[in-house]
Amino acid sequence: MVGLIDCDNFFCSCEKVFRPDLEGKPIVVLSNNDGCVVARSREVKAMGLPECLPYYRLLEEYPDSGIIAFSSNYTLYADMSARVMAVLRQEAPDVWQYSIDEAFLDLHGIDISTLKEWGEALCRKVRQYTGLNVSLGIAPTKTLAKLASRFAKKYPAYNKCCVIASDLQREKALRLVPVRDIWGIGRRMARSLENCGIRTAFDFTRMPREEVRKRFHLGAERTFAELLGQPVIDIESIDGITKKTILTSRSFPALINELDDLIPHVANYAARCACKLRRQHSVCSMVSVFVHSNHFREDLEQYDNSTFHTFLTPTATTPEIVEAAIECLKRIYRRGIYYKRVGVMVTDISPDMTIQPDLFTYDPGRRNKLNSVSQTLDNINSRMGADTVVLGAQQYRIKDKSGKNLKFVNAIRRALKSPDYTTRLGAFVVN
DNA sequence: TCTGGGGTCCTAGGACCC
DNA sequence: TCTGGGGTCCTAGGACCC
Numbered sequence: 001m002v003g004l005i006d007c008d009n010f011f012c013s014c015e016k017v018f019r020p021d022l023e024g025k026p027i028v029v030l031s032n033n034d035g036c037v038v039a040r041s042r043e044v045k046a047m048g049l050p051e052c053l054p055y056y057r058l059l060e061e062y063p064d065s066g067i068i069a070f071s072s073n074y075t076l077y078a079d080m081s082a083r084v085m086a087v088l089r090q091e092a093p094d095v096w097q098y099s100i101d102e103a104f105l106d107l108h109g110i111d112i113s114t115l116k117e118w119g120e121a122l123c124r125k126v127r128q129y130t131g132l133n134v135s136l137g138i139a140p141t142k143t144l145a146k147l148a149s150r151f152a153k154k155y156p157a158y159n160k161c162c163v164i165a166s167d168l169q170r171e172k173a174l175r176l177v178p179v180r181d182i183w184g185i186g187r188r189m190a191r192s193l194e195n196c197g198i199r200t201a202f203d204f205t206r207m208p209r210e211e212v213r214k215r216f217h218l219g220a221e222r223t224f225a226e227l228l229g230q231p232v233i234d235i236e237s238i239d240g241i242t243k244k245t246i247l248t249s250r251s252f253p254a255l256i257n258e259l260d261d262l263i264p265h266v267a268n269y270a271a272r273c274a275c276k277l278r279r280q281h282s283v284c285s286m287v288s289v290f291v292h293s294n295h296f297r298e299d300l301e302q303y304d305n306s307t308f309h310t311f312l313t314p315t316a317t318t319p320e321i322v323e324a325a326i327e328c329l330k331r332i333y334r335r336g337i338y339y340k341r342v343g344v345m346v347t348d349i350s351p352d353m354t355i356q357p358d359l360f361t362y363d364p365g366r367r368n369k370l371n372s373v374s375q376t377l378d379n380i381n382s383r384m385g386a387d388t389v390v391l392g393a394q395q396y397r398i399k400d401k402s403g404k405n406l407k408f409v410n411a412i413r414r415a416l417k418s419p420d421y422t423t424r425l426g427a428f429v430v431n
Numbered sequence: 432t433c434t435g436g437g438g439t440c441c442t443a444g445g446a447c448c449c
Numbered sequence: 450t451c452t453g454g455g456g457t458c459c460t461a462g463g464a465c466c467c
Contacts, residue, residue, distance in 0.1 A: 031435035
C-alpha cells in the first residue's frame with residue numbers, strides 16, 4: 001500500500017499558523033509581482049472565487065469581501081514544508097516528496113488492518129508539530145491514493161485519513177469521482193471523455209483498455225491501470241531530487257525595452273540556475289534563453305524568441321553560465337520591443353562526478369578557478385544571505401537621485417509579504 | 432497600471448543512416 | 450505514367466502536474 005499526504009490549502013495555512021487572528025477569515029496568496037491569486041483559503045473557495053484570478057480584478061470585483069491578500073513568502077513555505085517532511089520521515093518507512101506540500105509514503109511492513117489508525121495518528125502528529133492540517137489517502141496505487149486523499153479532505157467523517165483497500169471500496173470511490181478530478185487526466189482529455197458520456201472515474205475504468213490506449217496514448221493507459229488497482233507508476237519516476245532541466249524565469253512588474261536593463265535579469269536567472277545545478281551536484285551542457293513580450297497588450301508589437309549555447313565541456317560555474325546566457329540574450333534581443341518576461345534554462349544535465357572534457361578546448365586551470373569562485377559564492381551567500389555577493393552583470397541599474405550610483409534592488413513586487421517567521425529572529429518584532 | 436513559475440513525459444515528424 | 454524499405458536519433462510542441 002502507498003499513502004499520499006498533502007497539506008490543506010498549504011500557502012494560506014502557512015500564513016495562518018503564525019497569525020491566529022486570521023483563523024476563519026478569508027485569505028489569498030498572490031503570485032510574484034502580486035499578479036494572480038495562486039492559493040485560496042477554505043473560506044475564499046466557499047465564496048466561489050475562481051483560481052488564478054488577477055489581483056486587480058479581485059479588488060474590482062470583490063471590493064467588500066473582506067479578503068486579506070498576502071504576497072507569496074517562499075522562504076516561509078519552504079521551511080514549513082521541510083518541517084512537515086521531517087515529521088513524515090520519522091514515521092513512514094519511506095517518503096518521496098512530490099511537491100512542496102505533498103509526499104508519497106511507502107507503507108510496506110504496516111499491517112493493513114491498522115493502517116487507518118496509523119494514518120490518523122500521523123496526521124495528528126503533523127498538526128501538533130507544525131500547526132498544519134494534512135489529509136492522507138491510502139490505497140494500492142498512487143492514483144488511487146491521490147483519490148483517497150480527496151475524500152479524506154472533503155469528508156470530516158474520515159478524520160483526515162481515507163483507506164481504499166478492498167475492490168468494493170475502490171468501486172464505490174470511483175463512482176463518486178468525476179473523470180476531470182482524476183490525477184493524470186487533464187482538461188482536454190476530460191472534455192473528450194465527457195463528450196462520449198464518460199462522467200465518473202468508474203465509467204472510465206469500464207472502457208476497453210485497447211480503446212484507451214488508441215485514443216489517448218500511454219499516459220492515459222497508465223492512469224487506467226492504476227485506477228483498477230494495478231500499480232504502474234513507479235516511485236522512482238516521481239522522485240524529483242535530480243532535475244533534468246532547471247528553469248528560472250520571471251515576469252517584470254513593468255515592461256522593459258532596453259538591452260542593458262534586460263541583462264541583469266538574465267544574469268541573475270542564469271546565476272540561480274548555476275546555483276541550483278551545483279546544489280544537486282550536476283553540470284549542464286546547454287543553456288537557453290527565451291524572451292516574451294506582453295501577450296495581453298494587443299496594442300504593442302508581439303515578439304517571442306529563444307536561442308541556446310552549448311558547452312563543449314559540461315559546466316556548473318556561475319561565470320560561464322552567466323556569460324553564455326548574456327550572449328544568447330544579445331542574439332535574440334530586438335530593439336523596439338517591450339519585454340514582459342525572460343527566462344534561462346539549463347539542460348543536458350549530468351552528474352558532476354563524470355564530466356567528459358572536450359579534447360581540444362578544455363582548460364583545467366581556468367575551470368578550477370571558476371569552480372572555486374562558484375563554490376565561494378555559494379559559501380558566502382548561504383551564510384550571509386542570498387545575493388550577498390554577485391557578479392557585476394547581476395546588478396540592476398537603478399540610478400539614485402544624483403544620477404550616478406548603481407544600487408542593487410529587489411526587482412519583484414511583494415508589497416503584502418508576511419514576515420519570515422521561521423527563519424528570521426527579528427520577524428515578530430519588525431512587523 | 433494590473434494577468435505566476437517550475438517541472439515531466441510523450442509523440443509526431445524530420446534528418447539522417449544503410 | 451513512373452522514384453524502396455527499414456531503421457535510429459533528435460527536436461518542438463502538447464498535455465499534464467504542482
